[in-house]
Amino acid sequence: MTKREKNFPRMAEVAKLAGVTVMTVSRALRSPAKVAPDTLKRIRAAIDKTGYVPNALAGALSAGGGGKTITALIPTVQHAIFADTITGLSAALRPEGYHLVLGETGYLSEEEDALVAAFLSRRPEGFLLTGVTRSPRTRDLLKRVGVPVVETWELTNTPIDMVVGYSNEKAAHEMTVWLAGRGYKRIAFVSGPSRTNERARRREIGYRRALKEQGLPVLKIFTIGAPAAPQVEDGAAILPEVLAEKPDAIFFTSDIYAVGAIQEARRRGIAVPKELGIAGFHDLAIATVIEPKLTTVHVPGREIGYIAGRNILARIRGEPAPQLSAIPFSIVARDSTK
Amino acid sequence: MTKREKNFPRMAEVAKLAGVTVMTVSRALRSPAKVAPDTLKRIRAAIDKTGYVPNALAGALSAGGGGKTITALIPTVQHAIFADTITGLSAALRPEGYHLVLGETGYLSEEEDALVAAFLSRRPEGFLLTGVTRSPRTRDLLKRVGVPVVETWELTNTPIDMVVGYSNEKAAHEMTVWLAGRGYKRIAFVSGPSRTNERARRREIGYRRALKEQGLPVLKIFTIGAPAAPQVEDGAAILPEVLAEKPDAIFFTSDIYAVGAIQEARRRGIAVPKELGIAGFHDLAIATVIEPKLTTVHVPGREIGYIAGRNILARIRGEPAPQLSAIPFSIVARDSTK
DNA sequence: TGGGCTTATGTTATCGGTAACATAACTGAG
DNA sequence: CTCAGTTATGTTACCGATAACATAAGCCCA
Structure with missing residues (x-):
């Protein structure tokens, strides 16, 4: 890549073909009303002929703004809830002509730091970030440059700029209270990788608080290790350990684990929900595919x-x-709890 | 946005702070070996102090290249197979420092045309497109600008540039032959929205070819209408109509429909696979969550x-x-077929 | 000790556009 | 018929960086 773009025609070529200067072409593109109809026609024809596509990089640079892009950083698109977020964001952006630049952090905070810096160099006009916990360095950087930032999937009183989400603590609390209300006494909790996932951490807090309020025992808390997208197998694998605590219900921080656990329970001849209630989190599509259908948090x-x-x-x-x-x-009550 | 970027510090500020010209800063960033160690240290300090992040737009413009971005256009991230594609692409790009710009076409060809043109203005260095059928206008445009383009999820001898995929026709053919081999005689086929989904179309061709070869009857072919991501309910809803054809097996172009059909069959007291074999396509996570587990094409x-x-x-x-x-x-044989 | 070579840094032009101002041609009212 | 006001287009400077070339020290060996 030396000093000239590949085969992209430039505005200058269009201009020459239409017998005007580039400024007139530029105007024809961004405020056609200011250009004589006849000239406009010639320019349009020239654009067609050359297959000209404006260079937004140059335009943005000159106009002093960003490139009409919004950057979203999520742990992974593999997880349906983040795919949902992307779809929602994309739907909001499209009508305004904004483009979406996507980065996957793999649930890694250092990766997020690196990506924020890297993406910032592309001068996005906004950021969507997942979660509300991040390195001071990244916080500072984002605050300093003054780009709109939305943190998501949790709430906080001290966002970098804005937050959109819900309280994971409250959600887990509510589910735990609900389970207690159904008569469960020994409610176990299985967390996702809480070291890298603050949402899982907050849910655990909500769970503990609910148990204390209800006067129920806190069983040993199990944590699934791998900092990656949850897998059904993880839920199946951990079930035996959890059963050692003799729970009458298990609350998983993800439907995915819960589904694995239901399958494993079936294999072991444990009746769900009769002998064991199971609840998940997220209300994914699989929640209604598994039998019994999963009680979960939508x-x-x-x-x-x-x-x-x-x-x-x-x-x-x-x-x-x-x-x-x-x-x-x-809370979505289904058949995996009594 | 008037004539100056928001709060982004510029290279000039770093340069002044370090007591050098911008060129030296530029060099410190892209070929540090050419800068005196002492100067380098001062520049690094200045960068830290100002929170400077290079403006890749300007850099790319000057260097005459693209902005180290690759654009991917997929129907929707909602569908796990495309999310998979994005993850794979993202994994390939990350080590090289390339960024991913994502567009969702919603299975709409016109939307794809619009997005290609819009994204081209950002001068991506490459394109990933879904499918191999597209408007001549878009083909021409992409060929003309000479950007690397990969078309995916199908094969063709006349790609714009490159293809990466498999033959949907062959895949469906193979599954149909396999079903015939299991003794099924009346194999029905339920297609996704074939008008907007060429993959579904090709699968139908493969299915028909297989039946002809096997001397089996082609039953009425059902098509699910909505040009959107498949829904479990669609599969359930269409089952009664398909049953009118008295099939002994049904091959769905998506696991999602197949799962809906299995659920509906259970509601109606039809034994799967005993009375009715069911096969899907894609091998999604739900394929092993549904009971009986789904036979499908991975x-x-x-x-x-x-x-x-x-x-x-x-x-x-x-x-x-x-x-x-x-x-x-x-072909992944599981329990939804005999 | 001086000219050739290397090393460190500066200068100038340029990437492909757009903002702001300048200018030329045309319009219409007094 | 003239001059102010409009309309259509051109000129110049600049956005923030980098390539290519230029220059000034420092170094080495004959």
């Missing part, structure tokens, strides 16, 4: 993405946008 | 993305890359 992945997108766009336009948007979750 | 979503990424990068570097990469699929 979380609004798509709305989070959409609202986040709307808020970022509002900020860009200089309109007011809420610092905190709480999106409601809900 | 397709290599992640590999497709990864290989596509590798090929694009090879092209960018001027290395040879295969015009056609066939990635193997496989």
Whole structure:
């Protein structure tokens, strides 16, 4: 790649073909009303002929703005809830002509730091980040440059800029209380990799608080290790250990684990929900495919993405946008609990 | 956004702070070996102090290249197979410092045309496209600009540039033959929205060819209408109509439909696979969650993305890359067929 | 000790556009 | 008929960086 773009025609070529200067072509593209109809026609024809596509990089540089892109950093698209978020965001962005640049952090905080810096160099006009816990360095950087930032999937009173999400603690609390209300006494909790996943951590806090309030025993808490997208097998593998605690219900921080556990319970001849209640989190598609259908917490992945997108766009336009948007979750009672 | 970027510090500020010209800063960043160790230290300090992040837009413009981005256009991230492709692509790109710009076409060809043009303005260095059928306008445009393009999820002898995928026709053919081999005589076929989904179309062709070869009757072919990501309910809803054809097996173009059908069959008291065999396509996670576990065609979503990424990068570097990469699929026999 | 070579840094032009101002041609009212 | 106001287009400077070339020290060996 030396000093000239591949085969992209430039505005200058269009201009020459139409017998005008580049400025007139530029105007024809961004404010056609200011160009004589006849000239406009010639320019349009020239654009067609050359297959000209404006260079947004150059345009943005000159206009002094960003490139009409929003950057989203999520742990992985493999997880349906984040895919939902992306779809929601994408839906918010499209009508305004904004593009989505996607980065996967693999649940790794260092990776997020690296990606923020790297993506910043592309001068996005906004950021969607997952979670609310991050390195001070990244916080500072983002604050300093003053780009609209939405943190998602959790709430906090001290966002970098804005938050869109729900309280994972409250959600887990609510589910635990609900389970207690169904008569379960020994409710176990199986967490995702809490070291790298703050959402899992908050859920554990909510679970503990609920047990204390209800006067129920806190059983040994199990944590699934791998900092990656959850796998059904993980849930199956951990079930035996959890059973050693003699729980009458198990609350998993992900439907995926819960499904694995149900399958494993079936293999072991344990009746769900008769002998053992099982609850998940997220309300994924598999929750209604597994038999018995899974009791879980429905979380609004798509709305989070959409609202986040709307808020970022509002900020860009200089309109007011809420610092905190709480999106409601809900308990979905199905057949895996009594 | 007037004439100056928000709060992003510029190289000039770093330069002043370090007591050098911008050129020296630029060098410190891209070829530090050419800068005196002492100067380098001062520059690094200045960068830290200012929180400077290079403006890749300007850099790319000047260097005459693209912005180290690859654009991927997929129907939707909602569908796990495309999420897989994205993950694979992302994995290939990351080590080389390339960024991924994502567009969702919603299975709409016109949307794809619009997105290709829009994304082209960002001067990506490569494109990943889904499928091999597209408007001549888009084909021409992409050919003309000479950007590396990989078309995916199908094969063709006349790609715009490169293809990475497998033959959907062959895959469906193989599954149909396999079903015939298990003794099924009246094999029905339920297609996804074939008007907007060429993959579904090709699978139908494979299915028909197999039946003809096996001397089996072609039953009425059912097509699920909505041009969107498949839903479990669609499969359940269509089952009664399909049953009117008295099939002894049904081959769905997606696991998602197949799962819905299995659930509906259970509701109706039809024994799967005893009275009715059911097969899907894609080998999604739900295929092993549903009971009986689903017989399906395993397709290599992640590999497709990864290989596509590798090929694009090879092209960018001027290395040879295969015009056609066939990635193997496989039949996965489980319990939903006899 | 001086000219050739290396090393470190600066200068100038340029990437492909757009903002702001300048100018030329045309319009219409007094 | 003239001059102000409009409309259509051109000129110049600049966005933030990098390539290519230029220059100034420092170094070495004959």
